[in-house]
Amino acid sequence: MAKKPKADKVRRDLMADAAWGDGARSVMQVTTPEGVQLPFVRASFGERVGALLIDLIIIIVLPVIVMILLLAMPLRGLFDGKHYTTLSILAIFAMAFFFFIRSGYFMAFEMGRRAATPGKRALKLRVIAHDGGRLTPAAIFTRNAMREVELFLPVTLIVSFMQHKSWFGWIAAIWAIGLVLLPLFNRDQARLGDFLAGTRVVHMPKAMLSYDLVDMELDRSNGLTFTQEQLAYGEMELQVLEQVLRERKPAVMRAVAERIKTRIDWREPLRIEDRPSDEHFLRAYYGALRAHLEGRMLLGRRRKDKHDTDRRDPAANAPKA
Amino acid sequence: MDRSNGAKSGLQLKSQKFRETREGDWKALSRQLDKVDRSGLKSLSAEDLLNLPLLYRSAVSSLSMAQSISLDRNLVTYLQALSARAYIFIYGPQTRLKTVLKDFFIDGWPVAVRRLRKELAFAFLTVVVGFIVGWAMCAHDPSWYDVLVGGQSQGRDLSASAKDLAKTLGKGDVPSNAMLPPFAVFLMTHNTRVAISCFAFGAVFGLPTFALTLYTGVSMGAMVWLFAQKGLGFAFAAWLTIHGTTEIFALLIAAAAGFHIGMKIMFPGAQTRKAALADAGRLTGTAMIGVAIMLTIAGCWEGIGRQTILDPWARIGCGLTMLTLWCLYFTFAGRKAKGEGDGEKT
Numbered sequence: 315m316a317k318k319p320k321a322d323k324v325r326r327d328l329m330a331d332a333a334w335g336d337g338a339r340s341v342m343q344v345t346t347p348e349g350v351q352l353p354f355v356r357a358s359f360g361e362r363v364g365a366l367l368i369d370l371i372i373i374i375v376l377p378v379i380v381m382i383l384l385l386a387m388p389l390r391g392l393f394d395g396k397h398y399t400t401l402s403i404l405a406i407f408a409m410a411f412f413f414f415i416r417s418g419y420f421m422a423f424e425m426g427r428r429a430a431t432p433g434k435r436a437l438k439l440r441v442i443a444h445d446g447g448r449l450t451p452a453a454i455f456t457r458n459a460m461r462e463v464e465l466f467l468p469v470t471l472i473v474s475f476m477q478h479k480s481w482f483g484w485i486a487a488i489w490a491i492g493l494v495l496l497p498l499f500n501r502d503q504a505r506l507g508d509f510l511a512g513t514r515v516v517h518m519p520k521a522m523l524s525y526d527l528v529d530m531e532l533d534r535s536n537g538l539t540f541t542q543e544q545l546a547y548g549e550m551e552l553q554v555l556e557q558v559l560r561e562r563k564p565a566v567m568r569a570v571a572e573r574i575k576t577r578i579d580w581r582e583p584l585r586i587e588d589r590p591s592d593e594h595f596l597r598a599y600y601g602a603l604r605a606h607l608e609g610r611m612l613l614g615r616r617r618k619d620k621h622d623t624d625r626r627d628p629a630a631n632a633p634k635a
Numbered sequence: 636m637d638r639s640n641g642a643k644s645g646l647q648l649k650s651q652k653f654r655e656t657r658e659g660d661w662k663a664l665s666r667q668l669d670k671v672d673r674s675g676l677k678s679l680s681a682e683d684l685l686n687l688p689l690l691y692r693s694a695v696s697s698l699s700m701a702q703s704i705s706l707d708r709n710l711v712t713y714l715q716a717l718s719a720r721a722y723i724f725i726y727g728p729q730t731r732l733k734t735v736l737k738d739f740f741i742d743g744w745p746v747a748v749r750r751l752r753k754e755l756a757f758a759f760l761t762v763v764v765g766f767i768v769g770w771a772m773c774a775h776d777p778s779w780y781d782v783l784v785g786g787q788s789q790g791r792d793l794s795a796s797a798k799d800l801a802k803t804l805g806k807g808d809v810p811s812n813a814m815l816p817p818f819a820v821f822l823m824t825h826n827t828r829v830a831i832s833c834f835a836f837g838a839v840f841g842l843p844t845f846a847l848t849l850y851t852g853v854s855m856g857a858m859v860w861l862f863a864q865k866g867l868g869f870a871f872a873a874w875l876t877i878h879g880t881t882e883i884f885a886l887l888i889a890a891a892a893g894f895h896i897g898m899k900i901m902f903p904g905a906q907t908r909k910a911a912l913a914d915a916g917r918l919t920g921t922a923m924i925g926v927a928i929m930l931t932i933a934g935c936w937e938g939i940g941r942q943t944i945l946d947p948w949a950r951i952g953c954g955l956t957m958l959t960l961w962c963l964y965f966t967f968a969g970r971k972a973k974g975e976g977d978g979e980k981t
Contacts (some may be wrong), residue, residue: 347726350695352718398814405817413824417831428672440723442925444913448726451735452743452920459923462835506838510896511920512913518723522718523661524709526651553708560709604706605648612649612704 342514344446344500352446354516356503357439368433373415380411399593407563420458425451444502444514453511460507464493527559528601538590538598544578545606548619552607555600559593567592574599650705655696661717664690668720691721739924745968747921754891754898758848762887765852766859773860783857787906792856797865804867804874819938826882826930832891834923837893840901844893851886873947876954878937884961892919892926929961 341353348492357365384404414422423431429439429449441457443449468490473482497503504514547555558570571592582589592599607617657791667687670678679687698714705711748755772779780793836843855875862871896915903911936953944950 344917346695346722348692348695350699350718352695352722353700353715354719384958402814402817405814406820409817409820409824413827417824417828425728442723443726445907446726449728450917450920451728451739452924454728454916454920455924456916456920459831459835459920462832463838465837467832509909509912510838510916512916516719518720519716520720521709523658523713526654526707526710527650528648528707549706552706556708560644604650608650608706610649610702611706 315499340501340503340622342516344442344444346446347448354442354514355519357437357515357517359497360505361437361439361517362497362503365431365433365439367435368436369419369431372432373419377412377415380408384408403481419460421454424454424458424562438520439515440518441513442516444504444508444512449513453513455511457511457513460505460510464506465490468493524560527556527597528604529597538595538602540578540599540602542606545603546578547603548621548622549607550619552600552603555596555603559596559600562593564592567596571595643878650701650707650710653697653700654705654707654710657693657939660690660693661714664694664721665717668717668724671724687721687730688725691718691725694718694721724750726951739921743921743969744925745965747918748925748965750918751888751891751895751922754894755887757894758887758890761890762852762855762883765849766856769822769853769855769856770860772853773857780861781858784854784861791861793861797867800862800865800867801870804870815939815942817938818942819934821934822937823934824930826886826934827927830926830930831923833886833889834893834896834919834926836896837890837897837916838900839897841897844890844897848887848890851883870947873950873954874941877941877944877950878933878954879927880954880958881936881961882933884958885926885933888922888929889926895919898939932957 321524340356342356344354345351345363419430423442424434428435434440441449441454443453464548468486471486472483472490475486493506497505497508502508502514508514558566574596610617664687667679667683667690694714695718698711698718701707701711701714718735769783772783777793784791791800833844833847836847859868859871859875862868896912896919899911899915900908906914940953941950944953
């Protein structure tokens, strides 16, 4: 009776330190053309707004810089009616540039070799096709053309109608806010352009491959072994333990080691110099638990967490003779 | 039990052995992706490029393996991220230019336009109705002209004499032929922006697209009325035809694309709305990339051709030739021969 709340407490303590960066983020399973399910972390609303703001700042600041450069250049001599060729090249350049900034920026960068706008790159966002297929130029065109309705047109309307103090400005504002907030109201966090193009924006963290925590030779030489009854945790606890061991915070490791020792009735060696440090103990326990759980996994008997009792497991359910 | 098993195999877990044998491939893939991220595709050698899909497949297969034998969370997360990065590269929009061009000009664009033919007919009808309405309103009461054409008249208003009007159809007051290309670029960028808006506004149930298309017809009708009244109807039609057959065709396709997405948002049909919208978006996106190409050509005709070709018959000839070419292209390009089947390309 008294044991149950205690067990819960251990679990909470273990979980409280489980700060897997993307544990709380929503994940979308995409089936690649090879038929493998790849999990993608959806980009959060905040990240997408952030990326858009970066891109908008570029869109606004770049033309200003170019204008200043054009004004600073000694161009006055060109208007004397003789330098039409130079002028026309300059005019074409300027018009193509402003067209690119206004209409082609998002499309060109997303179709380009880096497949993302500078804002998206800064926040590690990428665009993928929602069905796992190839991302086509047509999809990119559509998703970005829709920005006209979602962003540019309402903003223009708001500005022009607010100047005339017309109620129409408020309608445009509601329209814009509704469309901008659309990603918050659907599970895929897609905006109108994403729906129409069949695209989704995902977050691409660059994961590092760390070292393997299991070193059984060392554990064996330390003389740390566990009975099967002592390996009483499941996969979820194993992952929390992995996190604790990778972060290596002494206080956390001490607390976790103590919880585990109480739970499994660990008997410390009598001689003080034989007693393992918290980290040694936890790594040995992690190695043993992982070996145990992976062994079960190979037989198709996975154990989700410590409350998951496998009915087919004879060791757990066998009537005691 | 498991411990003793482990002892027999040199004290190693299966998942560890798995990792040891495959780690090299993963690292190699990661290095190549870093390289592409940093300095683009061109930094890869031909051999690397050929290797990349192989490394990607091996990473993906490692992932599905790892998910069933390893409980090392860091390893599985790493493989997921690695496969995802490689996936984005392999299935990104970037393929060989040759395939892109072939897919677009032979399979994509004409097929997309053909699939939009109902909407295209509707857009065409809208313009025709607008044209008749514009003409009829002005013929009924000339004061409508200022209301209908208004700001964009550029001197072509009611008070202008036949001589003034004839002048607007001529060479214009461009100081030098060198200034014609910028004019063409200006027209192209302006019209493309209008076309993109016309398309995107379709998302608002097609209504703004309809209004925009109708208005195009109305102002055209009003202008033709003005010139016809002064006996310049034929010259004006020639002036309009040389670029208009391409430009207005492109705008009609843009409007048709807008109508298509508006329709699909309201009536997705037998598919789920999500699937219907995704299909509609890809179809119209293809058509719209084509529209941008058409408007570039139209910009050249309007900016350069119209200023250098002044004879009305020649103008009409050029315009009708373009129209015929477009119609032939959209009708026949990319049609599969009988018996080839219309199944998906592999």
